[in-house]
Amino acid sequence: MARSTADTTNESFRHDSSTLTERIAANPEPALRWAGVAAVLLLLELGAFLGGVLTLFHAAVLGVTALLEVSLGAVSSGLGEAAFGFQTDALASISGVRDAAQSIPTLLSRETISNQGHMVGPNGPWTGTFLGLEPAYAWGIRVVLVLVYAFVTAYWLFRGWLVFRNHYRQADWTPTDDIINRLRDHRWGQFGIAVLVVFLTLALFGPALGPTTVQQNIKSPYAEESQIEYFSDDTGSVETVFAGKANFDSKSKGPNQNVGPMTYDDYGRFHPFGTLPNGRDLFTFMMGGARISLIVTGLAIGLASFIAGALGLISAFYGGTTDLAVLTTADGITSVPRLLLLVMLSAVFANHWLGSVLDGGFLLALIFGFTGWPLLWRAVRGPALQVAQEEWVDAAESFGQRPTLIMWKHMFPYVMGYLLVYASMSAGGIVVSLSALSFIGNGLGITAPTPAWGRAVSLGQSYVAGPSWHIALIPGLMIVILVMGLNAFGDGLRDAIDPETKGSDDGDELAAGGGA
Amino acid sequence: MSNAIEREQTAASGETLVDVQELKTYYGGDGFFASPPVKAVDTVDFEIQRGETFGLVGESGCGKSTLGRTLVQLEQATEGSVSFDGTDITELSGPELKQWRRNAQMVFQDPESSLNDRMTVGEIIREPLDAHDWKTKADRRERVTELLSEVGLREEHYFRYPHQFSGGQRQRVGIARALALEPEFVVLDEPVSALDVSVQAKIITLLEDLQAEFDLTYLFIAHDLSVVRHICDRVAVMYLGKIMEIGDTEELYENPQNPYTQALLSAIPRPDPSVTIDRITLPGTPPSPRDPPQGCQFSTRCPAKIRPEAYADTDDEIWHAVEQLREVVRERSRMSLSTTDQLRKRLDRFSRFDDIEETVTDLFGELSVPQSVEDHVRHAVELVKDGEPKAAQTYLREEFGGVCDTTRPGHHQVSAAGRESYCHRHLDEYEDTTTVLANYVDGA
Incomplete structure (x- = not known):
């Protein structure tokens, strides 16, 4: 908890009026040490890193321009076409840069540590593989290295925050410290974080992890x-x-x-x-599925959280008619069965270009986002209403602070925790729903042949009791582990943010809910 | 009670800073199906001189906080005007309102709730400056450190978070924030009532020092009467949204004129056990501000209520019972009936209020009630039993109500210094409150 108020010298206050850069310049050693290791980590995978960033950028540009095109197209078809033209040009140039970036050799690539080769005779030896090893070992080495790299990088990012906290932050204690400290003792939450890191690694390094592409x-x-x-x-x-x-x-x-x-x-x-x-190859299939699943889930939950957070703050701050309007909208959305809506919209957009973005995943993300926010909104509206009653909100109003800033500075920090907890728990629901849609198939879910976990389960359905049990079981287990990890992360976060509710099980219904 | 507390008389310039006229602040009540509004502040007039400390006292729920919040435009006035230096601030909006807000700030009651725990003390105090784009960033930092030492905190507290501080220190932060924009007028909404007694004194002293240093004008809202006497130049006593008495503090405390003020002041605990004081205990609870009495707001509990001519000679005990019955009927009329009861009423089978008989027995059972009173009581009881408590209430008011029940009193000047009191008793034709209350206490 709070440190005693007497132990600080004037020293900490001296660099009060300095910016972060000045503080680093004054004491560069810890920052340089951290940045050195970070640079090495980055260089090892520079090509893949740039490629990944550009892929995200590509997707973001696609999403934004697509929305622009739709909305402008509604006003006039000329504007819509202009937007489409811009979209095509922008995407083409981003793809070009991305391809160039991805051609930069990286340490953890399938080319460097290759498992694809062949025997030269009936009993070997192997040629084309890494050090002439058997493909299984070459592949194993690559997977282990990738996972180690991912965990080291994740830790190093956290380490960066620690360096900032210990050497460059002006406040010697902030409420975040408590949250982090509590999370450091929370094994279940750490399990959740580890699962998330593993699955993010699967999604990011998918092409490098698979035995083939x-x-x-x-x-x-x-x-x-x-x-x-x-x-x-x-x-x-x-x-x-x-x-x-x-x-x-x-x-x-x-x-x-x-x-x-x-x-x-x-x-x-x-x-x-x-x-x-x-x-x-099922493993390659699963890696591809991890990527699309996490992208769609991330987009959907991001969109839902954004809408829920913004509307939660607005409805709590303004109250009255505004609150009622949001409530009615949310109820309206909740009252439509999600599966039915998904089926209908998938049919409507079957031949529309929007349905082909991310192999249909983008449309699914939009649907999950726009239908998922009422649940999150309900979860944050209560805490938001509570914060809106605090006197510091009145105080901010009394000196003429702008409503947007009041919501952002005085209300959002108190709501964010709840939003994170509920979002991570509903994300599990979205993963399950997404797999369920791909399981059903028939135009729902991710378009074949792009890999999707649910489709693997569906393909293996008839072989469950037999030697080919792996087809349905392994994807099923992966879904279970990811959803469990998301829930563990949510639990850990909740206990870290609000230690008083520890042990209560008010997250249960959410953990179970959210499925289509 | 002669141990007059030494009080530094802050120099009031005699120039009006805040002029409140016919101010009403109602909550709710708009909309077609809404129940009647809560009349939190109901037609209030007063002035605050530049440089003075103006006290506002009253029991909880009397509307004093709402009045304070209306003066800094945290609540929208329903009617009336608040002139600040000649500008009617109830008319302001948008950028003008924001600009004006620099002049009037507020210190809140609960330092636990008035500071955002996720911001450092520095950020909290700097926020008003940021909101108004005050000078440059470096200047703002400078100003915050200045303010910190001004309110008795240290520079290095800048990067601390509020819950690293005690209640008193937090209140100092709240005061620093209120002073950041160099306001002329500060509303202090019970600034010390959430603090330990020892800390209270320090905060009060700090407030006095700051007032002297920055020529501040204070509106001091409190329910602690001793604190008000210590710090305020003038004081207004509020009851149910109305100012009952207003005047110079010392004079008002020494010689209260309004029955409510007298009752309130008689409740101040005396540290001297040898002094016997006749405490006036008020019966019942304040009525709902949704449905205030038709006459004087205090009439339902007033110990000095004026009786109508016809009952001037009725026995005190009987009169007392009648008053209590009226209170009971009043409470009944606030209950809403369920649909089944409404239906029963239509079919003449209503029986939910039959227990009023027991009340009447309790109140009048042992007394010999004169026929004239008895008849009216019976009639009212029948009305209640028929499910018409509102009609019974009106009936009783018309029969037993005096001028206090039917007519709102005016503010009468009760001293040479210009003190005013809200009571019919100050009219020449009625007996003086002090005399009446002296008898009341004796009789009790």
């Missing part, structure tokens, strides 16, 4: 560049074959034909999670 194995297995070499026992020499043909012979379809987890197929390809009924 989505492009080669799933999307265009008969393309010219999708040919693989293998040592054929029949001919006794190294042969070339299309990945699609190899897939055809590597199907997992129960007792007669099966490539299980941690095994090789006839073409010397390693399958950590086995193959799908159509012979594709």
Whole structure:
């Protein structure tokens, strides 16, 4: 808790009027030490990092210009076309820069530590793989390195905050310190954070983690560049074959034909999670699915939280008719069955370009966002109403502070915690809903052949009781772990923000809710 | 009670800073289906001189806080005007209002709630300056450090958070924030009532020092009468949204004229056990400000209420019972009936209020009630039993009500210094309040 008020010297106050840069200049050592390690971490993966940032930027530009186009198009078709033109140009140039960035070699790439090679004779040795290792070991080394890298980076970011706190922050204590300290003792919450880091790593490093690529194995297995070499026992020499043909012979379809987890197929390809009924690599499929799932979930929950937070503050601050209007809208949205809405909108937008962004994921994110906010809004409206009654809000009003700033400075910090907790818990619901839609398929969910977890479960449904159990079980477990991790994170956050509610189980209904 | 507390008389310039006229602040009541508004402040007139400390006392719920909040435009006045240096601030809005807000600030009652716990003390005090784009950033920092030492805190408290401080220190932060924009007028809404007694004295002294240093004008809202006597030059006593008595503090405390003021002051605890004081205990609770009495606001509890001519000679005990019955009927009339009861009433089967008989037995059972009174009581009781307590209330008022029940009194000047009191008793035809109350206390 609060440190005693007597132990501070005037020293801390001296650099009061200085900016952060001046404070760093005055005592550069800790910052430099931190920045040195951070730079090394960044350099290792510069190409991938730039590529990732540009991909996000690409998606953001796409989203914003798409909304612009729709709204401008409603006013006049000329404006809409202008927006579309701008969108095409902007996206093309971003893609160009991204491709250039991604060609920068990185340490943790599939090229550097390759697992794709072939044997030169019946009993080896392997060629084309990292150090001539067996593909399984090469792949294992890469996965371990990627995960270590991800955790080190995550810790180093946290370490950066610690450096700032200990050396450059002017206040020697802030309420955030308490939250962080409580989270440091909270094992369940830390488990949640670890799960989140792992899944974010899967999504970010998906292409580097898979034993093969989505492009080669799933999307265009008969393309010219999708040919693989293998040592054929029949001919006794190294042969070339299309990945699609190899897939055809590597199907997992129960007792007669099966490539299980941690095994090789006839073409010397390693399958950590086995193959799908159509012979594709399940691990690669899952990595692709992680990416789309997390992007859609993130977009949806971000949108919902933003709407919920803004409307929660507005309805609590202004009250009366405004509150009633928001309440009515929220009730209206809640009263529409979400699954029905999803089915209808998916049908309506089936041939619209919006339905093809992110392979249909963007539309789903919008639907989840615009239908999910009432739940979050309800959760934050109560605390927001409470804060609005505090005298410091009156005080701010009495010296003429602007309403937007009153809401932002005097109300939002108290609501943000609740918003984070409920958002992380509803995110689990969105993950489940998304998988459920892909499970149902038939135009719902993520468009095939783009990987989606729910579709893997659906594909493996008929083989659950048999040697091909892995097809449905592994994706199912991954969904369960992610949702559990999100809930653990929410729990930890709640206990850290508001230690008084620790032990109470008011989050249960939320943890369970949110599914379509 | 002669141990007059030494009080530095702050020099009031005689120039009016705040002029409140016919001010009304009602809550709710707008809208078609709304219940009647809460008349928190109901036609109030007074002036505050530049440089003085004006006290506002009264029990909780009497509207004193609402009045203070209306003066700094935290509440919108329903009617009337508040002239500040000649400008009617109830008419201001937008940028003009924001500009004016620099002149009038407020210190809140609860230092736990008036400071945002997620901001440092420096940010809290600086915020008013930021909001008004006061000079440059460096100047603002400078000003905040100045203010910190002004209110008795140290520079290095700038980066501390409010809950690293005690209640008294937090209140100092609140005061520093109120003074940041160099206001002329500060509303102090019970600034010390949430603090320990030892800390209260320090804060009061601080407020006095700051007033002298910056020529501040204070509106001091309190329910602690001794504190008010200590700090205020003039004082107004409020009851149910109305000023009952207003005048110079010392004079008002020494020789209160209004029955309510007298009752209130008689409740101040005396530290001297040898002094016997006749305490006037008021019956009942204040009526709802949604439905204030038709006559004087204080008439339902007034110990010096004027009786109508016809009952001037009625026995005191009987009269007392009649008054109590009226209070009971009044309470009944505030109850709303359920749909079933409404239906029963239509069908003449209503029985929910039959227990009024027991009340009457309790009140009048042991007394020999004259026929003239008895008849009216019976009639009123029948009305109540029929489910018409409102009609019974009106009936009783018309029959037993005197001038206090039917007519709002005026403010009468009661001293050479210009003190005013809100009571019919100050008219020549009625007996003086002091005499009446002396008898009342004797009789009790």
